[in-house]
Amino acid sequence: MTDTRRFSGVIAPVVTPFGEDGAPDADRFIEHCEWLLDDGCAALAPFGTTSEGNSIGIDEKMELLEELVDADVDPKKLMPGTGSCSVADAIIMTEHAVELGCGGVLMLPPFYYKNPSEEGLFRFFAEVIEEVGDDALKVYLYYIPPVAQVGFPLSLIARLRKEFPEVVVGLKDSSGDWSNTKAILDQNPGFEVFPGSEVFLLDGLRNGAAGCISATANVAAARIRQVYDNWQGPDADRLQGEVTALRKAIQAYPMIPFLKALVAHYREDPVWAEIRAPFTEMPAEDVAKAVQQLATDHGFRLRFDRTA
């Protein structure tokens, strides 16, 4: 059976490095992206929540994406975040991603106004899709109610798929609620659904999910990939158990500052820990303890020398 999915497997919402001047650092970014693809990621989702995507300027994002594609990272493996509270800016970023040949875009709903109507949300996506007006556009809906608050009820997903079957092809579910992921999977066969955490990877795959898009794939793609590669094998539950335990250990710390601190630590490159407001860096002593604990309890360490 041919796999007709555009995206599948383990996808990292790439953390964004900032240089000493506070601007996004293209060199470190490209290096990390290449390392992630080498570490087991099937694809990359820059400018997601973990990427501080909404903390980066629109022009900064478009420039960074161009530099990544210029560095010969296959754009078909890129699913950048192009959502915005403004339909105008969402169109600009989505058009740009399509022009660069990106395999898909991961789109937040407009998230400033709370409790928008389903009709209003439908119109937002319809307007982006119609304005971009390109068959190459593949939209993955980005459902992350704990942060964006605004979300995608099942009826909205159904309406968008019905109206734009060749464009609205998938969804990332970061609700953290397996029953929601399961309901989306059950009602949408063929839809490329990615749980937002590898904790739900095996359950997801057994129910038709395409993989997972997870923050921790920034530092643990190789292990998570093991679950993806062996999900029908005898070791699947044990592998999932290990991955779940590691995820829980990592998410005991503030996720985004900690991921950047881990990269900074193992790359011996303190600049990597730079983070944009409203986040703040994790204190050095907390990082040291956490690194030690993950190494001891989970045999966790990052190896960047492999691709050096």
Add this chain to the structure above:
Amino acid sequence: MTDTRRFSGVIAPVVTPFGEDGAPDADRFIEHCEWLLDDGCAALAPFGTTSEGNSIGIDEKMELLEELVDADVDPKKLMPGTGSCSVADAIIMTEHAVELGCGGVLMLPPFYYKNPSEEGLFRFFAEVIEEVGDDALKVYLYYIPPVAQVGFPLSLIARLRKEFPEVVVGLKDSSGDWSNTKAILDQNPGFEVFPGSEVFLLDGLRNGAAGCISATANVAAARIRQVYDNWQGPDADRLQGEVTALRKAIQAYPMIPFLKALVAHYREDPVWAEIRAPFTEMPAEDVAKAVQQLATDHGFRLRFDRTA
């Protein structure tokens, strides 16, 4: 006693007209701004929540502001919204507003990530202020927890004022919670505090507020202005009572679509009702009933012929 406040009185967060092509309509915008200043507004706050500010693209906003200043609206009377989830984009828009000579900017905190630390929020504003680096910059903090969710605890206000006494000069409080407004006023003498609704105008003025910045000032500035002009007079409470009653009647409808529908109705210009997703226009039959009810119960009608 000299009034050293930069802004005071009734300020409208100007509703933004969109043309038939869906783009912001500079002509209608300028016409409405001029009418508002004539109707009793002391100043204007474009690109606020009522303005669908976050639904408008960054370039669209900067262009609209330029057209407004080019049309000879005094930039000292403008307090545009320049906040963004991204410090980079907030800097671009704030710098632009200062360059145009705007009397102030009304800045949302970064609102994507929920429950940011106070330190993180402080850094965000410090970075914008330091990067813009212009004494002409006057920042009004925009506190609207029901929508932005992220807000300004009293300790953050104090820290920002202490660090940037000549820059952080005021706040709009759209919490809808008088006890919060009162606490900010009590702890910040000399700070230019604007309740986000005229319902709190008289109480505000009696406690040191500078005026109000209110959605309904788009259609009722003249009446609200009566409270501001007569707040120490014998009729103050009666005037406030009438204004409060009208506000409550208006806010019984979906505020932003209804304000635009009112302008469209009385200008006999249906294009004015255009609204961006995720909002949707108010149904015509609902508008007709509401217009009739406001006219009957509150003698409310808009007169655009005065300035024609």
